[in-house]
Amino acid sequence: MLNTLLEITALNSNLMTFLAVDIAIAIVLLSAMRFVSGVTAKVNTTDELAKQDNFAFGISVAGSIAALGIVLTGAITGEAAESLTMEVIGMTSYGIFGLVLIKVGRLIHDKFALNQIDKTEQIKAANITVGIVDAAGAIATAIIIKAVLIWVYGLDVNTFIAIFSGFVVSQAVLIIATRIKERQYAKNNQGDSMQQAFANGQVALAIRYAGQVISTALAVTAASYFFSYSPETLVVNLAGWLVFGILMTLLVTLLTFIAKKLILWGINLVEEVDQQHNIGVAAIEMAISISIAMILTGLMA
Structure with missing residues (x-):
C-alpha cells in the first residue's frame, strides 16, 4: 500500500501540494457555511447550537454543510489544473459559486416549493420537522449541482452560465416533485396540507419527504450521461435535462411505489x-x- 502511494506520488511531484490546497480550501468553505447559515437566518450560531440547543437549526446547518461537501466533490473531480494558481482559482470559484447556489436554492425552495410556511421562523422555533425538510432540500440541490459541475469543463463565463442554468432546471424539477407529493398527500388525507403537517411537527412525514426529494435529485443527474456539454448547444441540452429529469422522476416514482x-x-x-x-x-x-x-x-451510467 505504501509503495503504491509512493509510486503514484512520484508520477507527479506536485500531487500532494494540489491535494493539500484542495483540502485546505474545502475546510475553509465548509467552515464558512456555518457563518453564512447564521447570517441568512439572522441568528448567532453559537447561541442557537450551544445555548438554545436548537436541534432544528443544527439539522439545517448540517444539511447545508453536507450539501457544500457534495458540491465540492464535483469541483475536485477530474484531473488537476495546469498550475497551482489555476487549481486554487478553480476550486475556490466553484466552491463559492456552489455555496451561493445552495443558499439561493433554499430561497427558491422556500418561496415556490414550500410557500405556505416560513421555514426560517419555523427553524428558529426549533421545529425539527422543518429542519429535516430544509436539510433535505439543500442536499438534493447539491446533488444536481455536483452533476452539472462534472458535466461541464473549463473555467470561463460559459461554464458558470451552464452551471447556473442546470441549477435552475434542478429547482424546477424539485418544485414539480413537491407539488406531486402535496397532491398525493392531500388525496390520501381528506384534502389536508402537507406543508401544514410540516409546520405541525410531523417528523415521519419529513423523513419520507427527504427520501423523495433526494431520490428526485439523483434521478435528474442521470441526464448528464445522455447529453454532452457544449456551449453552442447549451439551451437544447438543458431543455433535454428538464424533460429527461421529469421522465426519470416519474420512472423512479413508479419503481419506488412497486x-x-x-x-x-x-x-x-x-x-x-x-x-x-x-x-x-x-x-x-x-x-x-x-x-x-x-x-x-447507476444503470444509466
Missing part, C-alpha cells in the same frame, strides 16, 4: 406515516426511495 408495496407488504403506509407518525416506517420508505434512485442512476 418496491414499497413489496418490501412493506401488509403495512398501510398512509395510516402508519401520515396518521400515526411512524418514524421507523418512514425511514424505510426513505431508504427505498434513495436506493431505487441510486440503482437506476
Whole structure:
C-alpha cells in the first residue's frame, strides 16, 4: 500500500501540494457555511447550537454543510489544473459559486416549493420537522449541482452560465416533485396540507419527504450521461435535462411505489406515516426511495 502511494506520488511531484490546497480550501468553505447559515437566518450560531440547543437549526446547518461537501466533490473531480494558481482559482470559484447556489436554492425552495410556511421562523422555533425538510432540500440541490459541475469543463463565463442554468432546471424539477407529493398527500388525507403537517411537527412525514426529494435529485443527474456539454448547444441540452429529469422522476416514482408495496407488504403506509407518525416506517420508505434512485442512476451510467 505504501509503495503504491509512493509510486503514484512520484508520477507527479506536485500531487500532494494540489491535494493539500484542495483540502485546505474545502475546510475553509465548509467552515464558512456555518457563518453564512447564521447570517441568512439572522441568528448567532453559537447561541442557537450551544445555548438554545436548537436541534432544528443544527439539522439545517448540517444539511447545508453536507450539501457544500457534495458540491465540492464535483469541483475536485477530474484531473488537476495546469498550475497551482489555476487549481486554487478553480476550486475556490466553484466552491463559492456552489455555496451561493445552495443558499439561493433554499430561497427558491422556500418561496415556490414550500410557500405556505416560513421555514426560517419555523427553524428558529426549533421545529425539527422543518429542519429535516430544509436539510433535505439543500442536499438534493447539491446533488444536481455536483452533476452539472462534472458535466461541464473549463473555467470561463460559459461554464458558470451552464452551471447556473442546470441549477435552475434542478429547482424546477424539485418544485414539480413537491407539488406531486402535496397532491398525493392531500388525496390520501381528506384534502389536508402537507406543508401544514410540516409546520405541525410531523417528523415521519419529513423523513419520507427527504427520501423523495433526494431520490428526485439523483434521478435528474442521470441526464448528464445522455447529453454532452457544449456551449453552442447549451439551451437544447438543458431543455433535454428538464424533460429527461421529469421522465426519470416519474420512472423512479413508479419503481419506488412497486418496491414499497413489496418490501412493506401488509403495512398501510398512509395510516402508519401520515396518521400515526411512524418514524421507523418512514425511514424505510426513505431508504427505498434513495436506493431505487441510486440503482437506476447507476444503470444509466
